[in-house]
Amino acid sequence: GAVVSQHPSWVICKSGTSVKIECRSLDFQATTMFWYRQFPKQSLMLMATSNEGSKATYEQGVEKDKFLINHASLTLSTLTVTSAHPEDSSFYICSAISGGREETQYFGPGTRLLVL
Amino acid sequence: GQNIDQPTEMTATEGAIVQINCTYQTSGFNGLFWYQQHAGEAPTFLSYNVLDGLEEKGRFSSFLSRSKGYSYLLLKELQMKDSASYLCAVMDSNYQLIWGAGTKLIIKP
Numbered sequence: 001g002a003v004v005s006q007h008p009s010w011v012i013c014k015s016g017t018s019v020k021i022e023c024r025s026l027d028f029q030a031t032t033m034f035w036y037r038q039f040p041k042q043s044l045m046l047m048a049t050s051n052e053g054s055k056a057t058y059e060q061g062v063e064k065d066k067f068l069i070n071h072a073s074l075t076l077s078t079l080t081v082t083s084a085h086p087e088d089s090s091f092y093i094c095s096a097i098s099g100g101r102e103e104t105q106y107f108g109p110g111t112r113l114l115v116l
Numbered sequence: 117g118q119n120i121d122q123p124t125e126m127t128a129t130e131g132a133i134v135q136i137n138c139t140y141q142t143s144g145f146n147g148l149f150w151y152q153q154h155a156g157e158a159p160t161f162l163s164y165n166v167l168d169g170l171e172e173k174g175r176f177s178s179f180l181s182r183s184k185g186y187s188y189l190l191l192k193e194l195q196m197k198d199s200a201s202y203l204c205a206v207m208d209s210n211y212q213l214i215w216g217a218g219t220k221l222i223i224k225p
Contacts, residue, residue, distance in 0.1 A: 009212055036158060044151070046158040093213065105153075107205070109212035 003027060004096050004108040012114045013084055020080045021111045023094030029074035030096035035067075038091045038110070050077045084115040118142045120216035122204050127222045128194055136189045136202050136219045144209020150178050150189045151203040153218070159203055162189065191221075199223045 003026040013019050023033055032051055036044040048069050050056045056069035068080040077096075081088050095107040120140045128134040140148070147166040151159035163171055165180035165187060177190040191198055204216040 009210060034158075041161060041164050043161040044159045104217070106217075107203075107213065107215040109214065112211060 004030075004094065004106045006092075006094055006108040006111045008111060009109065010112045010114075012116065014116055015085050016083055018080055018082045019084055019113060020078055021092055021094075021113075023077045023079070023096070023108055025075045025096040025098070025106070028096075028098040030077075030098060031074065032097045033071060033077040034095045034097075034105075035069060035077070035079050036093045036095070038093055044093060047079075081113065084113070086115045089113055089115045118208065118214050120204055120206060120214055122202075122216040122219045124217070125220045125222065127224060128191075130194055130196060130223055130225050132194050133190065133192050134194060134221065136191075136204075136221065138187045138189070138204035138216055140185050140187070140204070140206045140214070140216075142206050142208045142214050145182060146207040146209065146211055148178075148180055148187050149203075149205045149207070149213070150187075151205065153201045153203060155200075162202075194223050196223050196225070 005024045007022045011019050035047045037047055038044050046059050047062045048056045048058045050069050050071040052071045052074050058064045071077040091110050091112050093110045095105050097103050097105050122138045149164050150162040152162050153159040163178035165178050170179045175192045180187045201218040201220050203218045205213045
């Protein structure tokens with residue numbers, strides 16, 4: 001079945017540095033990818049919707065200059081957390097929608113970010 | 117490999133009870149999540165089980181058997197608004213989420 005991967009799985013960084021997280025659809029082309037943030041035992045909070053070749057659509061309250069999203073190809077979207085601070089520590093999850101007759105949303109395994 | 121299995125689609129009647137099963141094979145286990153997702157919306161957290169047994173929360177209950185690699189989500193007194201996809205996800209030994217493909221639940225009047 002379709003698989004979505006994320007890299008890295010874990011990242012620990014110092015405050016003020018930038019971190020890039022990759023989301024890849026491994027065996028399908030994803031016209032749309034989503035980026036979520038999850039706090040422990042809580043719902044996934046949609047941060048932005050990313051469409052290949054166009055600018056991402058950010059949800060209200062999400063700073064687009066801080067969370068840079070680039071959907072460079074139909075199989076890759078990246079989320080860059082710029083000038084990360086401890087409050088950005090979280091579990092970031094991406095998902096991708098496969099096209100075709102029946103759109104299906106597939107979720108990635110998540111990337112755990114810890115900012116010191 | 118790691119995998120999560122859940123039925124693709126289920127149909128139930130308003131007011132009835134439905135049980136959505138989830139079986140898993142993962143490298144390690146750090147808990148199992150159930151989410152509800154309405155079309156076009158982000159998944160909403162329903163439950164988290166890490167110990168064997170039944171967790172009840174209002175109309176929704178979730179059960180876990182670690183030895184059997186099995187969980188179910190039980191929905192009682194079904195309402196039309198319960199029509200949604202229900203996602204089972206397991207956190208493995210690396211604290212990565214392994215996702216099921218989701219069960220689309222259709223509620224009929």
